[in-house]
Amino acid sequence: MKRIPLAQASRTLRLQVLRHNPRDPASEPHLQTFEVEEADSMTLFIALTEIRERQDPSLQFDFVCRAGICGSCGMIINGRPGLACRTLTKDLPQDIVLAPLPAFELIGDLSVNTGKWMRGMSERLETWVHNQGFARLDIDSLEQPMEPALAEQIYELERCIECGCCVAACGTARMHEDFVGAVGLNQVTRFRLDPRDERSDAEFYQLVGTEAGVFGCMTLLGCEDLCPKELPLATQIAFLRRRMVAAG
Amino acid sequence: MQIIYTDVLVIGGGLAGQRAAIGAKRRGHDAIVLSLVPAKRSHSAAAQGGMQASLGNCLGGAGDNEDIHFADTVRGSDWGADQVVVRMFAHTAPKAIRELAAWGVPWNRVERGEREITVDGSRQTIAEPDAAHGLITSRNFGGTEKHRACYVSDGTGHAMLYTMSNQAIAAGIPVHERMEALALIHDSGRCHGAIVRNLMTGELLAYIARATCIATGGFGRIYRVSTNAVINEGMGAAIALETGVATLGNMEAIQFHPTGIFPAGILVTEGCRGDGGLLLDVNEHRFMPDYEPEKKELASRDVVSRRMEEHIAAGHGAKTRFGEHLWLDIRLLGADHINNKLREVKEICQYFLGIDPVRELIPVRPAQHYSMGGVRTDHRGESPQLRGLFAAGEAACWDMHGFNRLGGNSVAETVVAGMIVGDAMADFCDSVGGELSLSSALVNDFGRREQARLAAIASGGNESAFELTRLMQETMTAQVGIFRDRERLEQAVSTLQVLQLRSRDIGLRSNAPGANPELVTAYRLQRMLKLAQCVAYGALQRTESRGAHFRADYPRRDDLNWMRRTLARWPEAEAGLPTLEYEALDIMQMELPPGWRGYGARDYIEHPDTALRKQQVDEIVATVADADRHARQQALMPFRHLLPAHLRHHNQRLGDTS
Numbered sequence: 001m002k003r004i005p006l007a008q009a010s011r012t013l014r015l016q017v018l019r020h021n022p023r024d025p026a027s028e029p030h031l032q033t034f035e036v037e038e039a040d041s042m043t044l045f046i047a048l049t050e051i052r053e054r055q056d057p058s059l060q061f062d063f064v065c066r067a068g069i070c071g072s073c074g075m076i077i078n079g080r081p082g083l084a085c086r087t088l089t090k091d092l093p094q095d096i097v098l099a100p101l102p103a104f105e106l107i108g109d110l111s112v113n114t115g116k117w118m119r120g121m122s123e124r125l126e127t128w129v130h131n132q133g134f135a136r137l138d139i140d141s142l143e144q145p146m147e148p149a150l151a152e153q154i155y156e157l158e159r160c161i162e163c164g165c166c167v168a169a170c171g172t173a174r175m176h177e178d179f180v181g182a183v184g185l186n187q188v189t190r191f192r193l194d195p196r197d198e199r200s201d202a203e204f205y206q207l208v209g210t211e212a213g214v215f216g217c218m219t220l221l222g223c224e225d226l227c228p229k230e231l232p233l234a235t236q237i238a239f240l241r242r243r244m245v246a247a248g
Numbered sequence: 249m250q251i252i253y254t255d256v257l258v259i260g261g262g263l264a265g266q267r268a269a270i271g272a273k274r275r276g277h278d279a280i281v282l283s284l285v286p287a288k289r290s291h292s293a294a295a296q297g298g299m300q301a302s303l304g305n306c307l308g309g310a311g312d313n314e315d316i317h318f319a320d321t322v323r324g325s326d327w328g329a330d331q332v333v334v335r336m337f338a339h340t341a342p343k344a345i346r347e348l349a350a351w352g353v354p355w356n357r358v359e360r361g362e363r364e365i366t367v368d369g370s371r372q373t374i375a376e377p378d379a380a381h382g383l384i385t386s387r388n389f390g391g392t393e394k395h396r397a398c399y400v401s402d403g404t405g406h407a408m409l410y411t412m413s414n415q416a417i418a419a420g421i422p423v424h425e426r427m428e429a430l431a432l433i434h435d436s437g438r439c440h441g442a443i444v445r446n447l448m449t450g451e452l453l454a455y456i457a458r459a460t461c462i463a464t465g466g467f468g469r470i471y472r473v474s475t476n477a478v479i480n481e482g483m484g485a486a487i488a489l490e491t492g493v494a495t496l497g498n499m500e501a502i503q504f505h506p507t508g509i510f511p512a513g514i515l516v517t518e519g520c521r522g523d524g525g526l527l528l529d530v531n532e533h534r535f536m537p538d539y540e541p542e543k544k545e546l547a548s549r550d551v552v553s554r555r556m557e558e559h560i561a562a563g564h565g566a567k568t569r570f571g572e573h574l575w576l577d578i579r580l581l582g583a584d585h586i587n588n589k590l591r592e593v594k595e596i597c598q599y600f601l602g603i604d605p606v607r608e609l610i611p612v613r614p615a616q617h618y619s620m621g622g623v624r625t626d627h628r629g630e631s632p633q634l635r636g637l638f639a640a641g642e643a644a645c646w647d648m649h650g651f652n653r654l655g656g657n658s659v660a661e662t663v664v665a666g667m668i669v670g671d672a673m674a675d676f677c678d679s680v681g682g683e684l685s686l687s688s689a690l691v692n693d694f695g696r697r698e699q700a701r702l703a704a705i706a707s708g709g710n711e712s713a714f715e716l717t718r719l720m721q722e723t724m725t726a727q728v729g730i731f732r733d734r735e736r737l738e739q740a741v742s743t744l745q746v747l748q749l750r751s752r753d754i755g756l757r758s759n760a761p762g763a764n765p766e767l768v769t770a771y772r773l774q775r776m777l778k779l780a781q782c783v784a785y786g787a788l789q790r791t792e793s794r795g796a797h798f799r800a801d802y803p804r805r806d807d808l809n810w811m812r813r814t815l816a817r818w819p820e821a822e823a824g825l826p827t828l829e830y831e832a833l834d835i836m837q838m839e840l841p842p843g844w845r846g847y848g849a850r851d852y853i854e855h856p857d858t859a860l861r862k863q864q865v866d867e868i869v870a871t872v873a874d875a876d877r878h879a880r881q882q883a884l885m886p887f888r889h890l891l892p893a894h895l896r897h898h899n900q901r902l903g904d905t906s
Contacts, residue, residue: 057765
C-alpha cells in the first residue's frame with residue numbers, strides 16, 4: 001500500500017569514514033562512525049566540515065571550490081566514486097560510507113594525492129600543445145582562426161577536472177599501476193583533435209600504443225558511467241584505439 | 249630544516265603565479281611554484297564567464313580598442329585605480345589572450361551569419377560578418393561599453409588554467425604541491441624567500457630565492473558568505489603584512505558579486521546577465537531599470553549589488569527560512585544557449601539547488617567575491633618597501649582595480665600581471681641587487697620563530713580555532729559588508745581586537761602527526777584576523793563612498809579628501825591595529841580625470857585639480873589633433889616605456905591595415 005508522504009522529520013545521518021593516518025605509526029585503517037543532524041541542502045562538504053569542527057578535528061579530506069569544478073573532493077561514496085562537494089545528503093540513505101579513492105597515494109583518511117598522479121600522467125603523455133612556432137610567437141597580430149564548432153568540440157574534452165573518479169572506477173587501473181586511465185587517454189584525444197598541436201598519429205602512438213595506454217582498456221565503462229562531468233570517455237578510447245591501430 | 253635554493257620562488261599556483269614562473273624560466277632563471285593544492289585546482293579555475301581583452305572581433309565588440317577598455321576600467325574603479333597600470337593592462341590583455349590561444353585555450357569563436365541574441369529582455373537577430381569568422385568572440389559584461397569578455401563556454405578559467413598548467417609542465421617548472429608559506433625571510437628591506445610548511449607531513453622547510461612572488465589570490469574567506477574557494481584565506485598577503493615592512497593597499501575595497509546562489513554563495517557568472525538574463529524581485533518584477541536606467545542589470549558589480557540589497561531592504565525580496573533573496577532569470581536565453589554557453593551554471597543549479605534554469609528562476613543574493621586590495625607593488629609588481637618581493641594577480645595591489653573591479657578583468661589581470669612580473673623578476677635576478685647574500689643564521693632564525701609559533705599553539709589554552717574563525721566571518725559579513733557606517737565598523741574593529749586576543753589562547757584537541765588540519769586552521773586564523781582588521785579599520789577611516797566601499801554615513805565619493813590609496817602596515821606583531829598611511833593619487837597626471845561613471849550615483853565632491861586637468865587634457869589633445877589615437881594617448885600619459893620591450897607593439901585588429 002502506498003503511503004501518503006508526510007513532512008519528514010530531520011534525519012540523523014550516520015557517516016562511516018575509513019580512517020587512516022600513514023604519518024602515525026600507531027594508526028590502523030578502520031571505519032569510524034560519526035552522527036550528524038541532517039540540514040536542508042546539506043552536502044557532504046557541509047557534513048564533513050561539521051564533523052571536523054565539532055567532533056574530530058583530525059579528520060583529513062580535501063575541498064577547494066566546493067562547487068563541483070576543481071576536482072579536489074573525489075571519494076568513494078557508498079561504493080561509488082563521486083565528488084563529495086556536490087553530493088546532497090538528501091540523495092543518500094541514512095547510512096553513508098566514505099572511503100578515499102583507491103589507486104592514488106593516501107595522504108590521510110579521505111585525502112589522496114591525485115595531484116602527483118595527474119602531474120605524472122601529464123609528463124608521460126605530454127598533455128600540452130606541441131608547436132615549433134612557440135619560440136617566435138607573434139602575439140601582436142590577429143590570432144589564427146579556428147572553426148567555431150571545432151573549438152567547442154575541443155572544450156567538450158577539455159572539461160575534464162582530473163578528479164580521479166575514472167581511475168578509481170577502472171578495472172585496469174586497479175590491476176596495472178602504470179595505466180594512464182581514461183583521464184589520460186581523453187587528454188590525448190583532446191590534443192590530437194587540436195590543429196595547433198603538430199604531433200602526428202605516429203607520435204601519439206608512441207605515447208599510448210601500449211598496454212599501459214589505449215590497449216590496456218577492458219571496456220568495462222566504469223569511467224564513463226562515473227565521470228562527474230559526463231565526458232564521453234569510452235567513445236574517446238574506442239576512437240583512439242581505432243586510430244592507433246591504423247597508425248601502428 | 250631542509251633548505252631549497254632557486255632563482256625565483258612563486259607562492260601560489262594559479263594563473264598569475266604560473267605565468268610569472270613561465271616568464272622567469274624563459275629568461276633562463278630557475279623557478280619553483282609552491283601551491284596549497286594541485287595547481288590545476290587553484291581558484292583561477294572558478295572564473296566562469298570571460299576574460300576582458302579588446303579584440304573587437306564580433307559585432308558586439310566592433311570598434312573596441314585599448315582606449316575604451318582603459319576608460320571602462322577606470323570608471324569601474326571609481327577613479328581609485330592607478331591609470332598608468334590600467335593602460336599597461338589594457339594594452340597587454342589582447343597579447344595575453346592571443347598567447348593563450350596559441351598555447352591551446354579553445355576560445356569560443358565568431359560564427360559568420362545570422363544568430364539570435366537577447367538584449368534588454370527581447371530577442372534580436374544579428375549577422376556576423378564573414379571576415380570575423382573563426383576569430384575569438386566575446387560576450388557582454390557589466391560596466392563595459394563593448395562586448396569584450398572572451399570566453400570558453402562558462403568554463404573560461406578552467407580552460408585557461410589547464411592550458412597554463414600544461415605549458416608550465418612543458419617548461420619543466422616544478423610545482424611543489426600542498427606547501428604553505430608561513431613567513432617571508434627578510435632583512436634590511438630585502439626578501440630572501442620563505443619558511444614553508446609541508447601540508448602532508450607537517451615539516452618545515454626553507455626556500456631561498458633571489459626573487460619571491462606572492463600570487464596567492466584573494467582572502468574572501470574572512471567573510472562567512474563568499475563565492476571564494478575554501479583555500480582563499482589570504483595567506484600570501486598576510487605573510488607580507490607580517491614582515492612589518494611591506495604594505496597592503498586598499499584592503500577595505502572588497503567586491504560583492506550580485507549573483508551568488510542563495511544561500512550557499514556559489515557563484516553563477518555575470519555572463520548570465522551579459523547574455524541577457526534579468527534580475528527579478530519577489531513579484532517577478534524587473535527592478536534594475538527603475539534604479540539604473542542607463543545600464544540596468546549591467547551596471548558595475550558594486551552598483552548592482554547595492555541596488556539589490558536596497559531593493560531587498562525596501563521589502564521586495566523573496567522570503568525563505570534562511571533569509572531573503574532575489575531571482576536571476578535566464579529562461580529567456582533558451583535551452584540551446586544555456587546548455588552550450590552556460591553549462592557550468594546549469595550544473596550548479598542542478599546539483600546545489602535541484603532546479604533547471606531553462607525552466608526555473610535562480611535564487612541569488614550578493615556575496616563576497618573579490619579583494620581589490622593586496623600586497624602593494626609598483627607597476628612592475630615589486631614591493632616598494634621590500635626589494636625582491638613581488639606580487640601578482642588578486643593577491644597584489646599594483647593597482648588596476650581601484651575600488652571596484654569589472655567582471656572579466658581579473659582573469660585578464662592574472663595573465664597580464666604574470667607576463668609583466670615574470671619579466672620584472674628576471675630583470676631583478678639579472679641585476680646586481682638580485683644577487684643572494686644572506687647568512688644561514690638568518691634562515692634558521694626565521695625557521696625557529698615559526699616553529700615556536702606552532703609550538704605555542706599546540707601547547708595553548710582553551711579557545712577553539714573553529715569557533716573563533718566562525719565569529720570573525722560572521723563579524724565581517726554582518727558589519728563590514730555592502731553597507732557600512734561608523735557604528736558597525738567600530739563594533740567590527742573592537743570585536744576583531746577581542747578575537748585577536750582570544751586567538752592567542754587557542755588550544756588544540758588533536759595532536760595528530762602530519763599536517764594536522766586543526767593546527768592549520770589555528771595558525772591561519774591568527775593571520776586572517778590581521779587581514780580582517782586591515783579591512784575593517786581601513787573602512788572605518790575612509791569617510792567617503794567609492795566603488796565597492798559604501799559608507800551610509802558618507803554616501804558621496806569625496807575626491808577632495810580621498811583621492812588617496814590606503815596603505816596598511818603591521819610593524820608590531822602584538823599590536824591590535826595596523827598602521828595606516830595614505831598615498832596620493834595625482835589627478836594632474838591622469839589621462840582620464842574624475843567624473844561620473846555613467847551609472848550609479850551622480851553626486852560626488854570634486855577636487856579643484858579635476859577642472860584644471862580637464863582643461864589641460866583638452867589643450868594637449870588640441871595640440872595633437874591630427875595625430876592617431878596612439879600618439880594622442882602618448883601625449884596625455886605615456887606608459888609603453890614601462891612595459892617589457894617585447895610587449896610594447898601595437899595590437900592588430902580586424903580591418904587594420906598593418
